[in-house]
Amino acid sequence: MSSSIAIIVYLGVLAWLFRRDIRERPNITGAVWLVFFWVVISGGRFVTEWLDIFGLNLGGSSAEEGSPVDALFFMSVIGGGMLVLYRRRVNWGLFIKQNPFIALYLGYCLLACFWSDIPVASVKRWFKLFGQPVMVLVILTEPDPLESFTRLMKRCAYFIVVLSVLFIKYFPQYGRAFDPWTGLGMNVGMTTNKNTLGADCFILSLFFIWHILRVWQSDRDAAYRRREFCLSGIMLVLLLWLLRVAHSATSIGALAVALSMIFFVGLKFVNRRQIWIYLLVALVLLGIGEITFDLHKVALEVLGRNATLTDRTLIWQVLLHWNVDPLIGMGFEGFWVQSRMEDIAVMLHGLHINEAHNGYLETYLNLGGIGLALTLAMVAAAYLKAQRDLTLNFHYGRFRLAYLAAFLVYNWTEAAFRTHCVPFFIFFLIAIDYPRLESEPLPEWQPASVHKPDNLSPNDSVI
Numbered sequence: 001m002s003s004s005i006a007i008i009v010y011l012g013v014l015a016w017l018f019r020r021d022i023r024e025r026p027n028i029t030g031a032v033w034l035v036f037f038w039v040v041i042s043g044g045r046f047v048t049e050w051l052d053i054f055g056l057n058l059g060g061s062s063a064e065e066g067s068p069v070d071a072l073f074f075m076s077v078i079g080g081g082m083l084v085l086y087r088r089r090v091n092w093g094l095f096i097k098q099n100p101f102i103a104l105y106l107g108y109c110l111l112a113c114f115w116s117d118i119p120v121a122s123v124k125r126w127f128k129l130f131g132q133p134v135m136v137l138v139i140l141t142e143p144d145p146l147e148s149f150t151r152l153m154k155r156c157a158y159f160i161v162v163l164s165v166l167f168i169k170y171f172p173q174y175g176r177a178f179d180p181w182t183g184l185g186m187n188v189g190m191t192t193n194k195n196t197l198g199a200d201c202f203i204l205s206l207f208f209i210w211h212i213l214r215v216w217q218s219d220r221d222a223a224y225r226r227r228e229f230c231l232s233g234i235m236l237v238l239l240l241w242l243l244r245v246a247h248s249a250t251s252i253g254a255l256a257v258a259l260s261m262i263f264f265v266g267l268k269f270v271n272r273r274q275i276w277i278y279l280l281v282a283l284v285l286l287g288i289g290e291i292t293f294d295l296h297k298v299a300l301e302v303l304g305r306n307a308t309l310t311d312r313t314l315i316w317q318v319l320l321h322w323n324v325d326p327l328i329g330m331g332f333e334g335f336w337v338q339s340r341m342e343d344i345a346v347m348l349h350g351l352h353i354n355e356a357h358n359g360y361l362e363t364y365l366n367l368g369g370i371g372l373a374l375t376l377a378m379v380a381a382a383y384l385k386a387q388r389d390l391t392l393n394f395h396y397g398r399f400r401l402a403y404l405a406a407f408l409v410y411n412w413t414e415a416a417f418r419t420h421c422v423p424f425f426i427f428f429l430i431a432i433d434y435p436r437l438e439s440e441p442l443p444e445w446q447p448a449s450v451h452k453p454d455n456l457s458p459n460d461s462v463i
Helices: 003-023 032-042 047-053 068-087 093-098 101-117 119-142 144-170 195-218 222-245 247-264 272-293 296-304 310-318 339-347 359-391 392-412 422-431
Strands: 176-178 183-189
Touching: 003 144, 003 310, 032 119, 032 144, 032 222, 032 422, 047 068, 068 119, 068 422, 093 101, 101 119, 101 359, 119 144, 119 422, 144 195, 144 222, 176 359, 183 222, 195 222, 195 392, 195 422, 247 392, 272 359, 272 392, 310 339, 310 359, 359 392, 359 422, 392 422
Parallel strands: none
Antiparallel strands: 176 183
């Protein structure tokens, strides 16, 4: 098939998928499209990178300042999200009450902008970080949050999968690149990096497996279930193929952890109220196995990684000895300035990097011990919410716990506690609770212990 015919065929498939989605008329609003554009741009190519494909070079003057076109896009989407939340009369006091550690984290990150070497750029990046909970609240305040989440993930999958396959197979000048670590060719699809493509595929693969299990156990009619199984199965096959050709070992390992968790909590003998005991036992057994059999070496061999995790351990050695304030760090998103990146490149024999390839180390460099403690507090709070939902709303609790486990593993070799990246968006999605009105029907994924905002009457709606 020629590239011209491939464009027509693939774009035809993409148009059919979106037409099918829209014609089903689910109980969601058009605001979900805001979140869709947020995710596909954050998890793919920025607006300037898409324009560059068509010969329009509108990039920024430096990596620190970024592109005004990209900044305009993100501010427009965030502004649109804030307008939606204003019209739905979101109570920010209740948001803080339900999510205190997330509120503290956001506030501390804003404060940390002021001791950054690039305070103006840090504040700009903080607004992108703030956009994450804004987009999550758009989903959580929909008439049916579960259906909105499902539609969002499906639409993102349609766009990312179809275009990634098209780029890799027929437009290698866009779908392939060279790995800065090894110099070898790599498949990037509609993103700009194999690890970004891997992260997208791991998240969407987890979603479709979770969705298949949920549909299987639902009481919907047989025709609906067949359609969902067929569509989800096809998308899952393509996603696993993309995950394989991306060769992102971190994403493959994270998906394996998530699937292990999602199937484990579904076993009949598992006491869902005592998940922490199982996790503690698992950690003890892994520790014994590591001491006895060097399990990490076995895992690295299975994933095709060497003992240095593709030189990541060398990077960590350099960064751990950097002169950073142990309490407050270098400021929000303030470590990777141009001069510091050049110094690090010299120490790494010409290897240019802009992240620590470890989310916990990245957080420490930028936010210090205080920021790392707040990050871990957010994680702990997300775990407690996930465990609660295993008994109140099993399907969503199962997704929450599985993704949280995978996210923690993913951050060991990638830095995902960062501004607008998609793995961090999904973390906020599983970490944030927002109370709904008592008069509204309780969606499947919302906690049973809801509270009515004080400033709304029984007949009011957040929609």
